[in-house]
Amino acid sequence: MPIPTELVGSLPRPMKLQEAYEAYDQGDITWEQLQEQQDAAAEDSIRRLESETGETYVTDGEQRESSFATYPLTHTLAGTGLAPNLAGDGQFFAIFDDGHHRQLPRLTGGPFQYQTYAAEFVEKNKAIASRPVKQAVIAPSMLMLLYPLHEEIEGYSREQFLSDLVDECEKDIRKCFDAGAVRVSVDFTEGRLANKNDERNPWTGQDMLQDFIDLNNRVMARFSPEERRNIGIHTCPGGDMDSVHSKDVPYEKLLNHMFKINAGYFLIQCSSEEDRESVYRLCGENSREDAEGVPQVCFMGVVNPLSPEVETPEQIKDQLVTAAKYIPVERLGATDDCGFSPFSRDEKPKHGSPDFARDIAMQKIANRVEGARMASEELGV
Numbered sequence: 001m002p003i004p005t006e007l008v009g010s011l012p013r014p015m016k017l018q019e020a021y022e023a024y025d026q027g028d029i030t031w032e033q034l035q036e037q038q039d040a041a042a043e044d045s046i047r048r049l050e051s052e053t054g055e056t057y058v059t060d061g062e063q064r065e066s067s068f069a070t071y072p073l074t075h076t077l078a079g080t081g082l083a084p085n086l087a088g089d090g091q092f093f094a095i096f097d098d099g100h101h102r103q104l105p106r107l108t109g110g111p112f113q114y115q116t117y118a119a120e121f122v123e124k125n126k127a128i129a130s131r132p133v134k135q136a137v138i139a140p141s142m143l144m145l146l147y148p149l150h151e152e153i154e155g156y157s158r159e160q161f162l163s164d165l166v167d168e169c170e171k172d173i174r175k176c177f178d179a180g181a182v183r184v185s186v187d188f189t190e191g192r193l194a195n196k197n198d199e200r201n202p203w204t205g206q207d208m209l210q211d212f213i214d215l216n217n218r219v220m221a222r223f224s225p226e227e228r229r230n231i232g233i234h235t236c237p238g239g240d241m242d243s244v245h246s247k248d249v250p251y252e253k254l255l256n257h258m259f260k261i262n263a264g265y266f267l268i269q270c271s272s273e274e275d276r277e278s279v280y281r282l283c284g285e286n287s288r289e290d291a292e293g294v295p296q297v298c299f300m301g302v303v304n305p306l307s308p309e310v311e312t313p314e315q316i317k318d319q320l321v322t323a324a325k326y327i328p329v330e331r332l333g334a335t336d337d338c339g340f341s342p343f344s345r346d347e348k349p350k351h352g353s354p355d356f357a358r359d360i361a362m363q364k365i366a367n368r369v370e371g372a373r374m375a376s377e378e379l380g381v
């Protein structure tokens with residue numbers, strides 16, 4: 001079988017859509033008017049992926065989501081349309097290398113429930129797409145950070161919250177499949193960040209990686225091996241405003257543990273690493289032929305969404321041929337290092353504008369598809 005390819009999920013939102021989010025925050029347009037703009041950008045994403053890239057699975061580029069992490073909870077990053085039992089002043093999710101940060105809401109009481117399930121997007125995308133649809137969802141390990149780090153919420157214990165959270169994450173994934181998604185990947189950007197020990201961001205110094213893995217496995221355990229073949233985990237050092245949050249954390253601290261999550265495939269940032277071969281080796285050594293009944297396929301990142309420089313198909317082919325020295329080729333795939341814009345407000349500063357970054361993203365994806373085809377040919381698969 002040729003080397004499969006798959007995108008992580010997000011694409012830059014057109015500036016027009018970013019301005020519409022802003023206008024909604026200001027009360028200048030209604031939720032229905034914002035949704036019209038989201039739907040138009042989503043349709044454009046799908047049409048362009050289908051006509052310009054040859055991508056196997058298409059997404060709406062997360063145009064309808066406040067972010068990859070907050071879509072279940074709030075309409076916008078500023079907190080317009082925030083779900084009940086949440087306040088806007090939660091802990092930092094991440095502080096990025098360029099100094100900007102992103103913050104999570106704070107849980108104020110129970111029960112915890114999603115306001116929006118990702119299946120809502122799948123349903124709309126299925127009506128537009130002529131290719132199979134994939135959907136990214138957020139990991140329970142990210143949303144466990146909604147609960148205050150060192151306090152118990154009166155009347156709603158941490159244990160009860162985690163139990164409700166696992167139920168909600170299972171429901172989020174299951175509803176995507178029921179709505180017709182053929183692949184569902186779980187965003188796990190907090191995995192590498194868990195070893196950062198950034199004193200400005202207290203949760204990163206709490207040694208939480210094993211807790212994250214255990215919680216994700218509570219969700220995985222709800223699915224059969226056949227279902228888990230099509231459930232992925234995405235890891236990266238962040239990718240927002242063309243900046244990262246945890247690339248300085250040694251990758252082995254994550255990769256020596258991450259494959260204990262019983263997912264069927266992994267979307268792994270790699271092309272922006274200085275020493276790619278050591279990443280291939282770590283993935284080859286740690287990924288499993290049998291993860292509770294399912295082989296783990298390593299989709300290696302071969303393009304960098306934070307850089308406007310477009311990788312050539314030849315460069316991508318070379319990366320994959322090298323990766324195949326370390327990872328069995330039947331368990332090798334190709335992806336992007338991250339989504340192209342995980343947060344709805346992202347001006348893509350290194351690109352000059354989100355609209356230009358959208359054009360660049362299409363070229364990068366097209367070259368990934370072509371590079372994977374060339375590598376498959378060279379490797380005889």
Ligand SMILES: [Zn+2]
Pocket residue numbers: 008189234235236237238239337338339
């Ligand atoms: Zn990412």
